[in-house]
Amino acid sequence: LKKLTDDRLVELLQGTEQECDIALSHIQIYFSGLALLYKLIVQEGKKPIQDFEEIASDALLELASAVQKGKFRFESSLNSYFTSIGKNIWRTRLRRAKSIHTQDIDNETIRIEPSIEKDIETEYLREIIRSSYAQITDNCRQIITMRFNKEMGTEAIATSLKMKTQSVKNQLSRCRSKLRDIIKAYING
């Protein structure tokens, strides 16, 4: 792997799914911010490696999402930007762990703030997707991503996948219904 510039990495992160994956694998190898986070969390923080891996993964995903949304404006290097994201995630986790701990000790009623409530909702959906990921076929995932994340119309998806528009519509409908079923099944236990 040749080291890529920040410009190129941003271009890749904003590109197709495969390009985004290439950029992330590159960042995983080259960014010194990861080593710094590792040191901070595992060596100095004395936390298990699992904590670091979760935080590093979340930070990588948040970096990709921020770049895709145009939030990264080249005011610093991508590596520094990534490091700040990672540190923030870690701090937030520490704060939350501390606050839960305090609440446990005081035996007070836990009051959930609206912002946390939204996070919990996201976390709940994430948990559903994580545990049901194997049930969602690659084809479904691709079509859903194209429709909702890339905001492509059914005709554009059909052209891109060299399929008939009607087939895309049928498949999209099947996949959406499958997702609904998965969520229902999860909620109903």
Place this chain on the structure above:
Amino acid sequence: MDNDENTLIRYFKGHSSELEKRQIEERLLSDEAFSKLANTLKVEVHIAEILDQQNLANKIKERGFNHLYADENRPKAKKKTLSFIILAIILIGSFFYFFKASLNDQEPIKVQEIYAVNLSNLRSQNGRIEDFEDIQRVIIDRNTDKYASSIRSLQSISIEDSTFLRASYLLGHIYFIQEKYSKSVTAFKNATPKEPGYLQDQCKWYRILALLGSNRNEDAKGLLLELINTNSSFKAKAEVLLNEI
């Protein structure tokens, strides 16, 4: 229907204009079917984002972060392999020393042995753990097919690049282990930062070992004197080595 969907997806992704937003919000209050569609789409857009993230998260997890972990976190088998490699380096070094000594009256400096002792010191000092990890990675990579490709990728880093110094430093170690001392000298020279300090001294120290390996004792002496005169952290080691030369 498709149009309504497109409008709502844009809205939930935050890509609608202010005018569009107002129109959508007004319609949500008055049009029940539109509001129902919005409720479904809101969740689906959210799920699509999570699905995409989960896909990337799975790939990140597959690749892992093993290259960052220190020796104590690696499986014990690898620990044994590393000790075996270091022992092998010492044995090979000793073999070459006796082999060369039999050909030459002048006693050559056991650079590979000094190098191996240096590595174990780095480890026990536990202070500059990154250095130890980097070198350790080089040694571990040596036994895998990643070795050639990691050399190629280190060589491809240009001088303008911020990681050039680190890359040259690792290349210096790779060449040293391979006993390509002239190349190792050049690599450590390239890796030497302009600012005085521990890193500069470290590059100089390994360059000295590489110079001795390529029988350039006079050049090595000059650098050793530099280390002694600048009161570097390698001063004591440098004095011992100068006496040996």
